[in-house]
Amino acid sequence: MKNTLLLLCLYSVVSFAQAQSKIAQVYIAPFRHDAEGAYTLIHDDFGAQYARGIEEYIDTMTYNRKLPICFAAITGECDQEDWTKAKAMIAHGHQILNHTMSHKCGQPQNWCTFGNWDEKDFPTEIDKSTELIWKNTGKHPAFFIFPFDLSTDTMVNYLRAKHYLGARAGKVNMLNDKKLNDPFLLNYTVFRPGEPHTALNEFADKAIQSKSWAIRVMHGIEDESWAHITAEEYATHLNHLQRQIQNHKLWMATLSDVVTYQYIKETSDVAITDENKKGQATQITLEPLNAKLPDEKLLTNHSLTIVLTQTGSTPKSITQETQAVPFEVRDGKIIMEVNTLLHEIVLTY
Numbered sequence: 594m595k596n597t598l599l600l601l602c603l604y605s606v607v608s609f610a611q612a613q614s615k616i617a618q619v620y621i622a623p624f625r626h627d628a629e630g631a632y633t634l635i636h637d638d639f640g641a642q643y644a645r646g647i648e649e650y651i652d653t654m655t656y657n658r659k660l661p662i663c664f665a666a667i668t669g670e671c672d673q674e675d676w677t678k679a680k681a682m683i684a685h686g687h688q689i690l691n692h693t694m695s696h697k698c699g700q701p702q703n704w705c706t707f708g709n710w711d712e713k714d715f716p717t718e719i720d721k722s723t724e725l726i727w728k729n730t731g732k733h734p735a736f737f738i739f740p741f742d743l744s745t746d747t748m749v750n751y752l753r754a755k756h757y758l759g760a761r762a763g764k765v766n767m768l769n770d771k772k773l774n775d776p777f778l779l780n781y782t783v784f785r786p787g788e789p790h791t792a793l794n795e796f797a798d799k800a801i802q803s804k805s806w807a808i809r810v811m812h813g814i815e816d817e818s819w820a821h822i823t824a825e826e827y828a829t830h831l832n833h834l835q836r837q838i839q840n841h842k843l844w845m846a847t848l849s850d851v852v853t854y855q856y857i858k859e860t861s862d863v864a865i866t867d868e869n870k871k872g873q874a875t876q877i878t879l880e881p882l883n884a885k886l887p888d889e890k891l892l893t894n895h896s897l898t899i900v901l902t903q904t905g906s907t908p909k910s911i912t913q914e915t916q917a918v919p920f921e922v923r924d925g926k927i928i929m930e931v932n933t934l935l936h937e938i939v940l941t942y
């Protein structure tokens with residue numbers, strides 16, 4: 594009798610747990626496609642003759658693998674051929690960044706033989722350089738990359754006033770949080786001469802392990818740029834990134850795409866607002882929050898990845914007004930890409 598009672602008790606506990614797990618839950622994915630970590634690859638010194646591997650190899654190698662990168666242009670070094678190439682790279686999904694007009698040191702250094710720049714050079718090194726990118730590619734660079742990563746607070750504040758989206762002026766050898774922090778103080782890690790190329794894969798994997806955003810800085814390949822590597826070594830890295838993306842571990846994106854996603858995440862809360870008799874969500878609502886956004890022209894989109902966990906069958910369709918919402922089912926989760934400008938999401942079974 595005692596045993597029967599115990600079994601009965603155990604049975605109720607188990608059924609209660611099962612009933613609990615049937616309750617649907619919804620959340621905003623920390624990173625797009627509900628990846629565990631994010632990765633941005635920046636190639637500095639586009640336009641310089643010594644870094645021509647960016648246009649000769651890197652563009653094609655990344656485009657063939659559908660991996661978007663950022664390239665930081667020294668605008669004073671770009672000739673007409675470089676601008677044509679920059680436009681083609683942008684059409685491939687890559688992002689151009691402003692790396693100043695003449696690549697000088699933003700703070701005096703013993704080793705710096707390239708000359709220094711300061712406030713009096715802002716009209717050239719920042720403004721004219723921005724205009725050249727705008728005029729030649731039709732794109733605002735959105736992010737500023739300080740040569741040799743040497744900057745001052747005055748420079749960063751000038752960029753804020755000039756409506757940039759951000760800058761690589763944070764801490765070196767540090768990851769970035771999944772949540773929006775100051776995008777003008779982005780942390781990064783630089784690939785240095787003599788480092789084993791395996792450090793590239795390790796740093797991307799660190800983003801996955803710590804569920805954060807890694808920004809990797811490199812220069813060219815198969816050229817004379819600082820810390821260049823071979824095409825074969827670079828391919829090893831890209832193939833590793835591709836595998837991590839296919840395994841849904843990593844989201845590889847440009848600086849603008851990651852920062853846009855971080856901003857958009859702050860604009861909405863998400864909740865299940867209607868269910869059917871089986872306890873499946875039939876309506877999800879994005880509740881607008883009071884978030885301050887940068888200039889609309891600097892944002893790349895208004896979409897978010899929403900994740901719904903529930904047991905039972907998957908929806909036949911998901912819609913927002915008349916738009917079909919793309920979704921996939923993975924590990925028992927329904928992962929959808931929604932437009933945050935339309936608040937109601939309807940699920941039919």
Ligand SMILES: [Zn+2]
Binds near residue numbers: 637692696741
């Ligand atoms: Zn540089």
